[in-house]
Amino acid sequence: MPGARWSTAAVRSAPLIALLVFCGCTADIFTPPPKVEEPFDPGPPPPDPCLGTEDELLPPAPVPMRRLNRAHVEETVRSVLGVTVALPVTDERLFTYRSNVSASVDSQTVQAYFDWAEAVVAQLPLAQCTAAASCQTWLFDEVAPLFFRRPLEGEQRARYVALFQKGVMQGATPREGAQWVLEAMLQSPSFLYLDEPTTAGGWLDGYGVASRLSLMMWGKNPDAALLAKAAAGELATTEQVAGVVREMLKDPKSRQGLDAFVTQWLDLERLHQTNARPDIVALGRELVDAMAAEPVDLFRLAAISNQGLGDLFSTRRTQAAPALVRYYGAEALSTVDGVTSLDPARRFGLLTSAGVMAALAHAEEASPTLRGYAVLSNVMCKPPPPPPAGVSVTLPPAMPGATTRERLELHFSDATCASCHRAMDGMGFTFEHYDALGKWRDLEHGKPIVDSATFKLGTTEYTVDGAGELSTLLAARPEVSECFVRQWTRYATGIPEQAPVACYMKRLAREVSTPSGLEHVIVELASSDYVRKGNEP
Amino acid sequence: MTLTRRAALKVGALSALFPWATGLAAPTPKKKLLLYFSPHGTIWPNWRPTGTETNFTLSTILNPLEAHKSRLSIIDGLSLPYGTAYYIPHTYTMPTLWTGSAIDTAANQFCRTDHMQCFGWGTGVSIDQHIAAQFPAGESTWPTIELGFACGGDHPATRMIYRAPRMTKAPIDGPARAFTTLFSTGVTGSPAEVAKLNRRKSVLDVVVDDIGSRKARLTPADRARLDAHATAVRELEMRLSADAPMCTPPGMPTGVNSQTAMDRQADLAAAALGCGLTRIVSMQMFIADNDNSLYPWLGVNASGHHALSHDSSAGSQAQLTSIYQWYSGRFAYLLDRLAATPDPAGGSVLDHTLVLWGSELGIGWTHDISNVPFVFAGGPAVIQGGRYKRVTGTNHRALVTALHHMGHTTTMTYGSLDQGSGPLSGVLV
Numbered sequence: 001m002p003g004a005r006w007s008t009a010a011v012r013s014a015p016l017i018a019l020l021v022f023c024g025c026t027a028d029i030f031t032p033p034p035k036v037e038e039p040f041d042p043g044p045p046p047p048d049p050c051l052g053t054e055d056e057l058l059p060p061a062p063v064p065m066r067r068l069n070r071a072h073v074e075e076t077v078r079s080v081l082g083v084t085v086a087l088p089v090t091d092e093r094l095f096t097y098r099s100n101v102s103a104s105v106d107s108q109t110v111q112a113y114f115d116w117a118e119a120v121v122a123q124l125p126l127a128q129c130t131a132a133a134s135c136q137t138w139l140f141d142e143v144a145p146l147f148f149r150r151p152l153e154g155e156q157r158a159r160y161v162a163l164f165q166k167g168v169m170q171g172a173t174p175r176e177g178a179q180w181v182l183e184a185m186l187q188s189p190s191f192l193y194l195d196e197p198t199t200a201g202g203w204l205d206g207y208g209v210a211s212r213l214s215l216m217m218w219g220k221n222p223d224a225a226l227l228a229k230a231a232a233g234e235l236a237t238t239e240q241v242a243g244v245v246r247e248m249l250k251d252p253k254s255r256q257g258l259d260a261f262v263t264q265w266l267d268l269e270r271l272h273q274t275n276a277r278p279d280i281v282a283l284g285r286e287l288v289d290a291m292a293a294e295p296v297d298l299f300r301l302a303a304i305s306n307q308g309l310g311d312l313f314s315t316r317r318t319q320a321a322p323a324l325v326r327y328y329g330a331e332a333l334s335t336v337d338g339v340t341s342l343d344p345a346r347r348f349g350l351l352t353s354a355g356v357m358a359a360l361a362h363a364e365e366a367s368p369t370l371r372g373y374a375v376l377s378n379v380m381c382k383p384p385p386p387p388p389a390g391v392s393v394t395l396p397p398a399m400p401g402a403t404t405r406e407r408l409e410l411h412f413s414d415a416t417c418a419s420c421h422r423a424m425d426g427m428g429f430t431f432e433h434y435d436a437l438g439k440w441r442d443l444e445h446g447k448p449i450v451d452s453a454t455f456k457l458g459t460t461e462y463t464v465d466g467a468g469e470l471s472t473l474l475a476a477r478p479e480v481s482e483c484f485v486r487q488w489t490r491y492a493t494g495i496p497e498q499a500p501v502a503c504y505m506k507r508l509a510r511e512v513s514t515p516s517g518l519e520h521v522i523v524e525l526a527s528s529d530y531v532r533k534g535n536e537p
Numbered sequence: 538m539t540l541t542r543r544a545a546l547k548v549g550a551l552s553a554l555f556p557w558a559t560g561l562a563a564p565t566p567k568k569k570l571l572l573y574f575s576p577h578g579t580i581w582p583n584w585r586p587t588g589t590e591t592n593f594t595l596s597t598i599l600n601p602l603e604a605h606k607s608r609l610s611i612i613d614g615l616s617l618p619y620g621t622a623y624y625i626p627h628t629y630t631m632p633t634l635w636t637g638s639a640i641d642t643a644a645n646q647f648c649r650t651d652h653m654q655c656f657g658w659g660t661g662v663s664i665d666q667h668i669a670a671q672f673p674a675g676e677s678t679w680p681t682i683e684l685g686f687a688c689g690g691d692h693p694a695t696r697m698i699y700r701a702p703r704m705t706k707a708p709i710d711g712p713a714r715a716f717t718t719l720f721s722t723g724v725t726g727s728p729a730e731v732a733k734l735n736r737r738k739s740v741l742d743v744v745v746d747d748i749g750s751r752k753a754r755l756t757p758a759d760r761a762r763l764d765a766h767a768t769a770v771r772e773l774e775m776r777l778s779a780d781a782p783m784c785t786p787p788g789m790p791t792g793v794n795s796q797t798a799m800d801r802q803a804d805l806a807a808a809a810l811g812c813g814l815t816r817i818v819s820m821q822m823f824i825a826d827n828d829n830s831l832y833p834w835l836g837v838n839a840s841g842h843h844a845l846s847h848d849s850s851a852g853s854q855a856q857l858t859s860i861y862q863w864y865s866g867r868f869a870y871l872l873d874r875l876a877a878t879p880d881p882a883g884g885s886v887l888d889h890t891l892v893l894w895g896s897e898l899g900i901g902w903t904h905d906i907s908n909v910p911f912v913f914a915g916g917p918a919v920i921q922g923g924r925y926k927r928v929t930g931t932n933h934r935a936l937v938t939a940l941h942h943m944g945h946t947t948t949m950t951y952g953s954l955d956q957g958s959g960p961l962s963g964v965l966v
Contacts, residue, residue, distance in 0.1 A: 065759040088714055090707060092646075092691040102646040102657065102758075103691040104765035106706045107772050108683065111718050114741075114773060156750040163743050170732060180736055184743040189766065190750060197752040275795065275831055276841075363838075383651040387847060389626060389904040496648055496655075537756045 050503030060533030206230030308517035354438030368428025426455025632659025637952020694826030846901025888916035
């Protein structure tokens, strides 16, 4: 094995990549500047500081001890015990992703886990526990590894056996013993925190690898089959892990993990802000759920059917639920085997799906600003700065019956506002055919929709004719590929991306838009040293 | 109402238990503290009273406090320094408000890509936790109680209470959860309860012991996180085996929505102080950064408080004023409840409590922190009421004033950013 070229200290103190790039709206957002007469020409490739770094060893991701997210806990309990009880604890947000790596559990959070554990156990019929022997086998050999992500052994097993016996003594039934044991397991640090011991060379053990893969791909703990692979030493090499991740992606359980990613990436939680969006609530639960699910299924379908990132911005094949197919109306051209083809003149993949468009709007009012901001921030990783303090965000009064676009163009009358809003609102204008609920519209206030926009990014002016052209532009931009890889890495590792793997991530970004690129990047990162190595001090 | 029984109720000693004596002599009054937060500062021209220190008229925003005017000391002139090279408005002053210490900008747990900045948690300890840490063991069921509504996920902009550097305490978010947490524990001694307590203790002992079964070595920071977790579990065990409060617990809160939630939390805060469950409460309304709560009952149906605070139009400023005025109404309701709740030592809870209301900003519009509104409230034995005081200094003077009220009378500075000394003059009695 070649010597590692990454010192631990360098990794620890490494600033984020995010800090190394871009500042302000007027910074050169697209690099290098394309020629004006060929607006979408990416120009010559920039000199590559990563040349010759391909063989360098990746350092481990410096992930602190992670506590499971609320959704991880709830989903694991649902899988293992078959009950769903909402867990009243909050998560930390890093960038946009939930990841509990720094907050400590305080007294009210402990109380919340405690009350929740008792509520879960109170719902269990515990039919497995009519006899003490079979009950213990079930608890300690089946259930415990599903919660603790590794076998229950040694002193810890003895502790749980003793707890079981105490419960049986007091309650005079094995069922009571099981209740005590399960209440303890549900709030045990062995369940709530990842435990990631490393072997010589810094590698995670098989259970540690299984746990990371499962939280990433399935949004919950490993199942018995994955734990069996860990036990058998079948998660030890890059090739083994890559093969397993491919299977995990195809497994229907990956819907849960990808849901967590896509929902947080694209801010789809906005669809469930019932207080702010009575118009969405009025659509009814079935349709809203279908709208929230569609972008996730679109992403998953692309990932498992050999597509690249660029395809996400153009695909018209969607696994929309029946309520959403009805909502699309005439735009849904045909449905075969659960896959619906949408009108290629009106829908252009992920960004124009009804759920994404509805999430990026205000109640009863489409928001080009929100939509443009989301493209810049989430898809390009170049968020404009917040409005400077003391600058009025009030638009001058608009003429009655003015369109959204006519009102927002008043942003441009003020030079301070215009510096950011020309790009933000300009990108947003290309989505003007989609109303606040993601429906196609040809008119607003009786006036025809205008969805072509000219905006400056950096020093270059672009003219884009509608969401289709914007999607085509985005699909071809290297920044979009780089941003996607950064987003996925943040989600998958639970920490912001780190500078020492910048070249590695650039390489992934080049690969993500090739055929099968999405699956390739997911598999490649999950099986990399960055993920398979631990961070033990 | 009598005192909460404080004697430890040991399961094995049950047989020796006798019905609790009634007619105890009135105990020595215990001083109490309540910290209150509302977001995004104020609009000064509509907040600032007119007149002199002792003869003044309340303005539009503070007008709901008219009935409590004699119990108020309104402070105009304290700044809220943040002590870092860069300033992210809202976020960097939330951790300093009650700690007087800066946010940790060397850490990179949280990042704001729009500001190109990363940061961690606050580096100080909030005064409530500092005071509670020095209470004698078993002083009360809860060393402190944190209540709130719509306080968001775990983030430096959403947490104001620090138990230790980088270790926050989250408020109990919402009255329903607060009620079950505060008023559903405690035992009276029936066999079924003894059995339940035995089960819970056995379960929690295993939970704590499981920390010792970790296989991986830990960084000091992660070790501290697990230690804090273990401490919190042990505190839970103590609460579970504490006696049930001898006061009448309040009923389960009903009719809770975003308009009523803080009032229902105020009911529970007053009850908790009155029942002797704690001596220190903090209450947090919404979050410091980008709070976009809607106020449909005030006609604020879109865009929310934070967005409005950047809007200089007359209509928006009027809406903002009505939001700040509504906050005053919530604060007034809290004072109503504290004044109406008997204290175990006689008089009302408010007679023994210093209430301190602050915000993370002075002006939402400009993110100004050179003057941040603070209001003190308390009974006649606590503060010199009916005062409107123009002062100069930093939030530390308010913090030290609160420390003096709670008996820390030799403390003159608090927090790493404190460059002054002593309490505010003429506030405490």
